[in-house]
Amino acid sequence: MKLIIIFLSTLMVTLSLLTRSDTPMDFIEMANDSGYPVGEYDVVTQDGYILKLFHIPGDKSKPVLLMHGVIDSADTFVLRKKRSLAIALANAGYDVWIGNNRGNKYSRRHQYLDPNTDREFWDYSFHEFGYYDLPAIIDFVLDNTGAKSLSAIGHSQGNSIFLVLGATRPEYNERIRVLVSLSPICYLNNLKNTASQVLKLLPAITRFLSIIGQEEIFSEDTVFARVFRYICGSKKSYSFCTNEILFRLAGSDPEELEVDFYPSVIAHYPTGTSNKNAIHLSQVGARRTFAEFDYGYRNLDIYNTTVSPEYDLSKVTMKIALLAGLNDELSTIKDVTLLRNKLPNVVEYSVVNHKKFNHIDAVWGRNMHVYLFPIIFDILSKHG
Numbered sequence: 552m553k554l555i556i557i558f559l560s561t562l563m564v565t566l567s568l569l570t571r572s573d574t575p576m577d578f579i580e581m582a583n584d585s586g587y588p589v590g591e592y593d594v595v596t597q598d599g600y601i602l603k604l605f606h607i608p609g610d611k612s613k614p615v616l617l618m619h620g621v622i623d624s625a626d627t628f629v630l631r632k633k634r635s636l637a638i639a640l641a642n643a644g645y646d647v648w649i650g651n652n653r654g655n656k657y658s659r660r661h662q663y664l665d666p667n668t669d670r671e672f673w674d675y676s677f678h679e680f681g682y683y684d685l686p687a688i689i690d691f692v693l694d695n696t697g698a699k700s701l702s703a704i705g706h707s708q709g710n711s712i713f714l715v716l717g718a719t720r721p722e723y724n725e726r727i728r729v730l731v732s733l734s735p736i737c738y739l740n741n742l743k744n745t746a747s748q749v750l751k752l753l754p755a756i757t758r759f760l761s762i763i764g765q766e767e768i769f770s771e772d773t774v775f776a777r778v779f780r781y782i783c784g785s786k787k788s789y790s791f792c793t794n795e796i797l798f799r800l801a802g803s804d805p806e807e808l809e810v811d812f813y814p815s816v817i818a819h820y821p822t823g824t825s826n827k828n829a830i831h832l833s834q835v836g837a838r839r840t841f842a843e844f845d846y847g848y849r850n851l852d853i854y855n856t857t858v859s860p861e862y863d864l865s866k867v868t869m870k871i872a873l874l875a876g877l878n879d880e881l882s883t884i885k886d887v888t889l890l891r892n893k894l895p896n897v898v899e900y901s902v903v904n905h906k907k908f909n910h911i912d913a914v915w916g917r918n919m920h921v922y923l924f925p926i927i928f929d930i931l932s933k934h935g
């Protein structure tokens with residue numbers, strides 16, 4: 552153990568000396584590049600986090616909120632420039648809002664906690680994304696537009712958080728016209744090989760990081776992100792980093808993530824989250840239940856039960872359309888089917904008609920405007 556700590560500390564020092572490459576374009580620059588002006592707002596949650604919310608103005612009677620997945624940000628919805636989901640929605644006249652969860656690069660702020668020095672800042676998981684971040688963001692959008700409800704589109708963990716919202720704050724169900732759930736994550740019972748191994752390793756990795764005082768993972772300045780960008784940042788590494796890392800986790804679809812586009816993915820992904828979020832996800836997999844954070848012996852104090860309570864999915868009464876892929880190694884058809892059977896109001900369950908549709912094609916796929924967007928627009932016009 553000591554040896555490992557010494558080795559990793561040396562590695563960290565070495566890596567901290569590596570300079571970062573040029574700063575990639577941010578959300579506003581990418582949207583501007585695609586021809587749209589962007590509004591930006593600071594939304595403050597009930598517990599003091601300051602979240603960045605982007606807005607591409609359109610018809611205020613048709614607000615759509617986009618929520619990114621794990622270790623991701625709003626960037627993901629404009630990364631494909633004119634072929635991105637946010638831009639396609641704006642082209643179709645929707646009033647498009649793009650959120651950022653607490654702790655990612657755009658929402659690394661709090662009214663009185665300092666993310667660089669206060670460990671407490673990082674004391675959150677996807678539970679807080681659903682319980683605090685979403686209500687603040689949704690109320691802000693409804694206030695701004697004067698609409699009574701909005702449509703939502705989530706990618707990956709960007710769906711789990713709506714399930715938490717609907718289960719823990721049921722009054723929000725009626726403020727969602729429909730949730731379009733892309734690559735939905737809820738149960739993690741049937742992850743494929745690599746993804747399942749990584750999930751099992753997460754508790755050990757995060758414990759180590761906690762010991763060395765690091766409660767934030769994957770953000771621009773952490774050792775993981777530096778190693779990842781150092782190794783995978785250029786086109787030369789495409790084959791190794793996609794085949795050995797990205798596709799092993801998400802499912803392989805090289806034609807949809809071509810080598811020319813690949814560097815812009817690595818420039819924007821991953822971005823930071825908390826150790827605790829990674830631990831919570833690994834608990835969902837290990838316990839095979841979609842439950843609140845497991846505090847061990849502290850559960851009794853916190854929940855008045857020895858095990859943390861399951862989220863009550865029967866309370867998630869908002870309309871939900873589930874869109875999954877046969878080649879998705881993270882949200883597998885088996886797990887999405889489990890979810891469908893627990894939810895009371897699934898209005899559609901589609902397997903996307905692109906044979907290699909994996910976990911990331913829904914946000915970065917080269918031709919998602921062909922095999923995915925028509926389904927999304929259809930659901931929005933039927934239920935939105």
Ligand SMILES: *[C@@H]1O[C@H](CO)[C@@H](O)[C@H](O)[C@H]1NC(C)=O
Nearest residue numbers: 582583584585586587588589
């Ligand atoms: C994009 O940015 C340029 C330079 O700041 C500005 O002149 C232009 O109006 C912007 N375009 C849009 C669509 O906002």
Ligand SMILES: *[C@@H]1O[C@H](CO)[C@@H](O)[C@H](O)[C@H]1NC(C)=O
Nearest residue numbers: 850851852853854855856857
């Ligand atoms: C805690 O749980 C016990 C047993 O279920 C119950 O009797 C008690 O009222 C609960 N206490 C609180 C504060 O909810």
